[in-house]
Amino acid sequence: MKLQRTKAPASKEIKRLSFEKAKKQILKNGIELYSITVGEQEILKIDFMFAAGEWYQTTPLVSASTIQLLQEGSALYSADSIAEQLDFMGSYIYFNASKHTATITVYTLVKYFEETIKILEDVIKNPQFPEEKFRTYVAKKQQLYTLEREKVEVMAQKKFVQVVFGTQHPYGISHEPEEFLNLTVSQLKKFHAHFYNSNNCKIVMSGKIKLEQHEIITRYFGDAAWNVHKSVITLPDYVIEPSEQKSHFVEKPDAVQSAVRVGKLLVNKYNPDYSTLQVLNTILGGYFGSRLMSNIREDKGYTYGIGSGIVSHKTAGYFVIVSQVGSNVCKQALNEIYYELKRLRTETIPDAEIQTVKNYMKAAIARNFDGPFALSESFKTILEYDLGYKYYMQFWKKIDKISASELKYLANTYLNEGSMYEVIAGGNP
């Protein structure tokens, strides 16, 4: 039989989402430990999560700087010794503060698990914030921020969140290099003393976990309460204050490309419309075959890339279209962006396109549960939002049942092109 090259081979839909769930255990001091036992390699990932993100800081940059400086010296180990030991064991450690959560992530070989955890115990519980290391950190960060603010995409993003949330809200604030100079060691020590304690900590472990690893974690982190003392930090009532003006321009003379942001405030993960909006967003700009990519890159060639996304923070979210386009075609690209937004509201999305996006999204969700590290990341998301695995199951069901009329209705409710903010950073258009 002659090979039919014009016809696609038979394919199957992914019917069900199945994966290994995290097992919860409450340690003696109250810490919740979650373990996901998956994988063949002799490796582990451990996340220590603290409710200590930017939301909780009363001085700019304190949350991020506190976590970054944990590794710069503890009661038992100098910064050099921490770095030397972790490098020798081939363990990788990452420190990250997001809007609400500060996370210390460690990747380690099983054979070095205990030695790595032992160092981490001191790093997390007893950091010293040495003055000299602090000053080096401040000087480095100042330089890095000075470099970053030269980039049009950074300029546009900073302006965009400011326009959407206002300059006083943690989701809208961005920082200038000079602000590092106002930081002090005592601010970091105070922030650490208040937030890095066993009452404010959750641990997620994934990979090749045996009883022994449970015992080790319990021994170093789970027995007696640590760093718990009474102190009160009063946070202001954050109010979202969007800009009155819809269109904003940040000038960078001589830029050969302009960074574009078009978007607005939007619901977050807690809203029942969120899943459907994710489908709508995928159709518009959430995958390579999306309408924005097909039109503005693959048909017009105005950009190397364009996409859209919904960012969900704990108390609010936003929708944004992101691109960098040739300065000479910026106007045309914006026209096409609004054209595509309008089309979502006025035309019915063809069944074939919906089917493609359904299959694409289901596979994307399945990928988020493939392997120990992906499983742990997906679990951390629902843990941060107190959502439970049913969030993903409902998302899956929603994708299965999505209809063109529902999508059109939501596009009209949430994504009217007239309601969008527009930020351009680059050469004068």
Added chain:
Amino acid sequence: MIVFETFELENGLRFIVNTDTNTPFVAVNTIYNVGSKHESPNKTGFAHLFEHLMFGGSKNIPSFDTPLQKVGGENNAFTNTDITNYYITLPKENIETAFWLESDRMLELAFSQKSLDVQKNVVIEEFKQRYLNRPYGDTWLHIRPMAYKTHPYQWATIGKTIEHIQSANLDDVRDFFYTHYAPNNAVVAISGNVSVKKVKKLAKKWFASIPKRDIVHTQMPVEKKQRKKRTYTLERDVPSHAIYKVYHMCGRFQQDFYATDLLSDILSNGKSARLYTELVQKQKIFSEINAFVTGEIDPGLFVISGNVMPGYNIDEAERAIDLETEKLSHEMVSEHELQKVKNKVESTIIFSETSILQKAMNLARFELLHHAHMLNHEVEKYAAVSTHDINRVAQSVLCAQNESALYYISKTI
């Protein structure tokens, strides 16, 4: 350790299969033995532009991406100086879609004028975004022609200039396809939840009828030994001075690669590495500093790059780096320090084996350019490096007559 099987079709196309049942997905990686080093000096950037055209439809299938997305697949590609690499991951049930799509574009492209016109614009925007519109973005456009005088590594994969991309026409595209894209100039590696038997059946069905093509294997010119240090100064509106020092070294599959790679790790892999502890933390001359090897197939480059802190000029910055590299030539590293970087490499390799895509990419690259089975000997090769080897490669690589230095001076300081 990655367990795999290989087989070859009559047209010369080689397959490698690693079965991994821990995942519901499969990765299919197709690598072609063509990179920017195969371009003509007057038509640079072409291999990469061509990679874009591989998504613009093939002989029997108008769109590559749509049918793949329809079955839950993801894909992308990259081009470097040596090779062009295309990869797909998709649910294991739908693996045949990947075979159908990859085989059709290996058979013949659609050669569409519209696709060429659009992708030229897209690549020009990529050129602007990555090389022209960000601080220090044009660094490699200047380093390569300084370090290489005869070898085609003297131009960056994106191309020498935007004009080269603009001038590409459909005849060039056709020529390029039939000169480089052929089953006998490619390897397909598959990792994931699929049996060797199934892959064999699908390989035969979809790829066996693609004709073998005459591939001209051009001998790459050998770069003449450098005798004198080269320098180049750029003055730009950037927030701080930066320095890039590059040294000639051996190719990826030559004996000394492993010692040279570990030498770069001693200088900058991790927070305990020498350049970071000495020049960032102690002397505070740099805000950031890195050493790495390009890992190219023909003799490549050993790179040291750093961003200078305010208050230091470029000479002071360079002197500080030179003192560190001289130490490596004059003094032996300790067994402990060498063991540390070896452990780190081993750990990196173990972690990389958790990803089916990473496995498929590595297997394909090793098979195309070396031998797939050598991938499982990497750890041993690193382990075999001695402190004497480190000292020896430091002396031969990190010396002034082997060096090209780019001084990137801030006009605003």
